[in-house]
Amino acid sequence: MIPVAFDYLAPSTVDEAVRALVDAGEDAKVLAGGQSLLPVLRMRLAAPSMVVDLSRVGELRGVREEGDELVIGAMTSHHDVLRDQLVRTHALLLAEATTTVADPQVRHRGTLGGALAHADPAGDLPAPVLALGGDVVLAGPTGRRTVPVERFFVDYFTTELAQDELLVEIRLPKRTGWGARYEKFSRVAQAWSTVAVAATVLVRDGRFVEAKVALTNMGAVPVRAYAVEEALVGGSADADAIHAAARHAAEGTNPTSDASADAEYRQHLARVLTARALTAAAAV
Amino acid sequence: MTAAVEAEVGRARRRKEDARLITGRTRWTDNLTLPGMLHLAILRSPVAHARIAAVDTSAAEAMPGVLAVLTGVDLAKEQGSMGCAWPVTPDMAAPQHPAMAVDTVRYAGEAVALVVAASAYQARDALDAIDVEYADLPVVLDVTRALAADSPLVHPEFGSNRCATWVFDSAEAGTGGETAPAIADAEVVLRRRFRQQRIIPAFMEPRSVLVDPTGDQVTMWSATQVPHILRMMLAATLGLPEHKLRVIAPDVGGGFGGKLQVTPEEVLVLLAARRLGRPVKYTETRSDSMLSCHHGRDQFQDLTLAARPDGTITALEVELLADLGAYLGLLTPGIPLLGAFMFNGIYRIPAYRFTCTSVFTNKMYTDAVRGAGRPEATFGIERMMDELAAELGLDPLEVRRRNWIGHEQFPFTTVAGLTYDSGNYEAATDRATELFDYQGLRREQARRREQDDPTLLGIGVSTYTEMCGIAPSKVLGSLSFGAGGWEHAAIRMLPTGKVEVVTGSSPHGQGHETAWSQIVADRLGVPFEDVEVLHGDTQISPRGMDTYGSRSLAVGGVAVLLAADRVLDKARPVAAHLLGCAAEDLDFAAGRFTARGTENGVSIQEVTGAVFAAHDLPDGFEPNLDAQATFDPENFSFPHGTHLCAVEVDTETGAVKIRSYVCVDDVGTVVNPLIVDGQVHGGVVHGIAQALFEEASYDELGNLTTGTFADYLLPTAADLPHLVTDRTVTPATSNPLGAKGVGESGTIAATPAVVNAVVDAVRHLGVTDIEMPCTPQRVWRAIGGGA
Numbered sequence A: 001m002i003p004v005a006f007d008y009l010a011p012s013t014v015d016e017a018v019r020a021l022v023d024a025g026e027d028a029k030v031l032a033g034g035q036s037l038l039p040v041l042r043m044r045l046a047a048p049s050m051v052v053d054l055s056r057v058g059e060l061r062g063v064r065e066e067g068d069e070l071v072i073g074a075m076t077s078h079h080d081v082l083r084d085q086l087v088r089t090h091a092l093l094l095a096e097a098t099t100t101v102a103d104p105q106v107r108h109r110g111t112l113g114g115a116l117a118h119a120d121p122a123g124d125l126p127a128p129v130l131a132l133g134g135d136v137v138l139a140g141p142t143g144r145r146t147v148p149v150e151r152f153f154v155d156y157f158t159t160e161l162a163q164d165e166l167l168v169e170i171r172l173p174k175r176t177g178w179g180a181r182y183e184k185f186s187r188v189a190q191a192w193s194t195v196a197v198a199a200t201v202l203v204r205d206g207r208f209v210e211a212k213v214a215l216t217n218m219g220a221v222p223v224r225a226y227a228v229e230e231a232l233v234g235g236s237a238d239a240d241a242i243h244a245a246a247r248h249a250a251e252g253t254n255p256t257s258d259a260s261a262d263a264e265y266r267q268h269l270a271r272v273l274t275a276r277a278l279t280a281a282a283a284v
Numbered sequence B: 001m002t003a004a005v006e007a008e009v010g011r012a013r014r015r016k017e018d019a020r021l022i023t024g025r026t027r028w029t030d031n032l033t034l035p036g037m038l039h040l041a042i043l044r045s046p047v048a049h050a051r052i053a054a055v056d057t058s059a060a061e062a063m064p065g066v067l068a069v070l071t072g073v074d075l076a077k078e079q080g081s082m083g084c085a086w087p088v089t090p091d092m093a094a095p096q097h098p099a100m101a102v103d104t105v106r107y108a109g110e111a112v113a114l115v116v117a118a119s120a121y122q123a124r125d126a127l128d129a130i131d132v133e134y135a136d137l138p139v140v141l142d143v144t145r146a147l148a149a150d151s152p153l154v155h156p157e158f159g160s161n162r163c164a165t166w167v168f169d170s171a172e173a174g175t176g177g178e179t180a181p182a183i184a185d186a187e188v189v190l191r192r193r194f195r196q197q198r199i200i201p202a203f204m205e206p207r208s209v210l211v212d213p214t215g216d217q218v219t220m221w222s223a224t225q226v227p228h229i230l231r232m233m234l235a236a237t238l239g240l241p242e243h244k245l246r247v248i249a250p251d252v253g254g255g256f257g258g259k260l261q262v263t264p265e266e267v268l269v270l271l272a273a274r275r276l277g278r279p280v281k282y283t284e285t286r287s288d289s290m291l292s293c294h295h296g297r298d299q300f301q302d303l304t305l306a307a308r309p310d311g312t313i314t315a316l317e318v319e320l321l322a323d324l325g326a327y328l329g330l331l332t333p334g335i336p337l338l339g340a341f342m343f344n345g346i347y348r349i350p351a352y353r354f355t356c357t358s359v360f361t362n363k364m365y366t367d368a369v370r371g372a373g374r375p376e377a378t379f380g381i382e383r384m385m386d387e388l389a390a391e392l393g394l395d396p397l398e399v400r401r402r403n404w405i406g407h408e409q410f411p412f413t414t415v416a417g418l419t420y421d422s423g424n425y426e427a428a429t430d431r432a433t434e435l436f437d438y439q440g441l442r443r444e445q446a447r448r449r450e451q452d453d454p455t456l457l458g459i460g461v462s463t464y465t466e467m468c469g470i471a472p473s474k475v476l477g478s479l480s481f482g483a484g485g486w487e488h489a490a491i492r493m494l495p496t497g498k499v500e501v502v503t504g505s506s507p508h509g510q511g512h513e514t515a516w517s518q519i520v521a522d523r524l525g526v527p528f529e530d531v532e533v534l535h536g537d538t539q540i541s542p543r544g545m546d547t548y549g550s551r552s553l554a555v556g557g558v559a560v561l562l563a564a565d566r567v568l569d570k571a572r573p574v575a576a577h578l579l580g581c582a583a584e585d586l587d588f589a590a591g592r593f594t595a596r597g598t599e600n601g602v603s604i605q606e607v608t609g610a611v612f613a614a615h616d617l618p619d620g621f622e623p624n625l626d627a628q629a630t631f632d633p634e635n636f637s638f639p640h641g642t643h644l645c646a647v648e649v650d651t652e653t654g655a656v657k658i659r660s661y662v663c664v665d666d667v668g669t670v671v672n673p674l675i676v677d678g679q680v681h682g683g684v685v686h687g688i689a690q691a692l693f694e695e696a697s698y699d700e701l702g703n704l705t706t707g708t709f710a711d712y713l714l715p716t717a718a719d720l721p722h723l724v725t726d727r728t729v730t731p732a733t734s735n736p737l738g739a740k741g742v743g744e745s746g747t748i749a750a751t752p753a754v755v756n757a758v759v760d761a762v763r764h765l766g767v768t769d770i771e772m773p774c775t776p777q778r779v780w781r782a783i784g785g786g787a
């Protein structure tokens, strides 16, 4: 499979990368790990005239703490997210979800920023990031802007990113001591989700102090299951409460129908998987 | 045989070809580059059925690096019609099958134009500049609809979409009784309709062809299973003199039947290379491959089984509706008929009738995929045996015991007219139930049901046999097949004592180089390392019938053995001469001839040297030890076995997980247990994949919706259970090795074992069938989800 010919630049700073995007105009594409972009190019679903490769932009890699926040560079690979102790401590849900992404080869190349910017409704990382809350930081020709995650995902494969903007980092509020579970359902082990549920909860004295739940592939963009969260918070962390709350999981969702699952079945799965995710996250 | 000789056959040697195959540092067709080589790309139809109203190639022709753009019209005079070697009935509808569509496309993916350019990139770019205007024609995709009087026609010249109707009736054949009265009189009659979904062979190495037309002879390298058949068929299709064509199958990365084909791509590359007078290469992309390598299975099976209340089967009727797709490939119409001889399985059935109606639709054509006809049949009968057991409240193993052929009854002529030479179903089943803990799992199943456990357990049985080692030429002739089923081998004794084995089998991952070396090392008593196996080049190995139908060892391996015997026969008088004794007084063991009762000996390798020098040979001896043999089996081989599968069904999601899988296979004499285990593992996984994962689908317009591996699901190790394998050994009596085929048995056995297990898990909820693949959603709906 052969892509359309394109020019290629590999800048070493964010500023250079943004300038390259501005110069190239409408037809430029950012290359991160290439695990989604390359298939798109090879199948000629996109035909950019310029590809701007971020792999040499060192400042975009790595995880650090800033006060109450965990900051993850957009070019941090799935593999590095998985190995990171800060992520495990403060954003366990993200680590849990990342283990379900593809296989080791893909995880060594694919990046968190790429997975969010790609905005595949079946992708496994948008929902956990949405559940964890926080912001994404975008850099463009006029500087940087911060966008709350819930506003970042706009539609199928569409985000807030403008053509000349880069996703530079993901800032997550620390959820230290929270339980977490990414409950993924897919037809084969190494595949995107048919449906998945990202749940992270804070349980104290047998009660849900906080609960964040988001769903993968239940619509064009990841959706928060607010009704589930509301049903849980303040209540006791037990099986009955979880099952009662999980019944609300599919409310307001509008999933697609495809060869693996129709919409009704997806809504059913959302309820089942929500109960399972919460049971594991709350260690009930 | 001496100890050293026995050690080679039966030894679990690692495969000598693996290092180069696994690392890819070898001659895959796409790795080859010739001076001046050009690259070819193919434009494929995006619509399933249309008239080609106009094709404008001018823009593409003007693109950089482009040397030629050719359409079906350009090639119409020379491309001939792709051959079908199996005219199953005298009145079969055999449409013209152009390598490139001339005025009409009949499936999405059919070739409509090609570009030859200096680089693969330039060729691909130019495809986008070709402008084709399609005038849509109505599409027919469903076989039942295709047979309706008002259906759109794939080939209007026949006035119907029916290709052929083929019948076998045991009363007419004299192999059994009439089914109709047996069914009318039966106390138990079961009717079921099963569907065999369409599948794609998904070999690892995409198809690739390189043609060098320079010089007096045309040379084709192709990633094919069948270099010899390819040469013959290309000669016939294109009117090329066969001796002016050399076909080479270098290392080939898998086939699963998908490369048992003579493809339009091979014809097109040859024609383009000939026109341009330069070497031309085409390597398909995976997307091309999914669209346009032949697909497999795709049939409806209507089965009627009659039995007595004790479970004794009294009659079986089978009606197949086979979806052939748009054209006939090499063996297309014959594939479903291979099942005709296998629906009776391992059972004594007094009356049997089989009818197959094959139908054209606007889809890629179907042809052989691992098992070819036999998996379909085994699925049908093994599913029915479980249905019968359930109907009668009997254990599925018990129903089988009451009907199967006892080990003391061999050779046994079946109601389908085959004679099974040997087998021991009791032994394989006993061993399998023991390894599986059959009774323990049955107890657990009952316990889960009683406790309303959301995870249910199901147990599936498959006691299969299959006909392979294809095939006795006479039988093929009686089935109107276009060729014989022999295989050829030659052995060349080199002056330094090394041995070259030339085989007509054409390995594409099976490990023939290792197994054949073991056979020859064993027979000639030379070191394994001293044997080289040559294959896959019509110039090196001019006679061959290639590799498919689990025939390589049971036919090709036997030819190797016979050739080795002839080398020894030739060497004997020389050895006697050298040792100064009579040939009758020679012993041969461990590679040495000795004068009986003395220490006086000479090795086969020394004899070879003496023959090469030719200084001192018996009078009149022709100085040459090389020998060849062509083996035409008198019968098929009939591997059999018992496969047991336990699945866990998550009733909340419908997900199926294989908990344990045990197979005890009887493949006769084992030359290399490691290779046999590998074939069983791969085969079982292939069968599991059909049961749970694989399905090629088209949308209502005839577009393939499973054109990538993101949609066409293949399981990986992470989705599969640990496989417990064991063997019983009942040697085949129809060949001197005692070997039976093993390349397809796992695939044939596994699919019904898995589906039987899934149905068994939920049968108490009123389920009698779940269509393949048993996806979570299908299972969930079957048990009332969403109702």
Ligand SMILES: Cc1cc2nc3c(=O)[nH]c(=O)nc-3n(C[C@H](O)[C@H](O)[C@H](O)COP(=O)(O)OP(=O)(O)OC[C@H]3O[C@@H](n4cnc5c(N)ncnc54)[C@H](O)[C@@H]3O)c2cc1C
Residues within 6 Å of the ligand: A029, A030, A031, A032, A033, A034, A035, A036, A037, A038, A054, A074, A075, A100, A101, A102, A103, A106, A109, A110, A111, A112, A113, A114, A115, A117, A118, A122, A123, A124, A125, A161, A165, A166, A167, A168, A190, A191, A192, A193
């Ligand atoms: C075999 C396979 C299996 C997979 N399985 C899964 C799975 O199970 N679950 C799952 O979630 N994913 C899966 N993926 C996708 C994988 O997670 C990708 O890594 C991810 O979706 C994209 O990340 P990337 O770094 O490779 O991005 P790229 O492919 O390089 O880019 C993707 C898109 O994002 C844009 N982009 C990337 N980075 C930036 C940035 N910093 N700023 C602006 N735009 C940017 C690109 O322009 C492009 O449009 C799989 C991929 C493969 C090949």
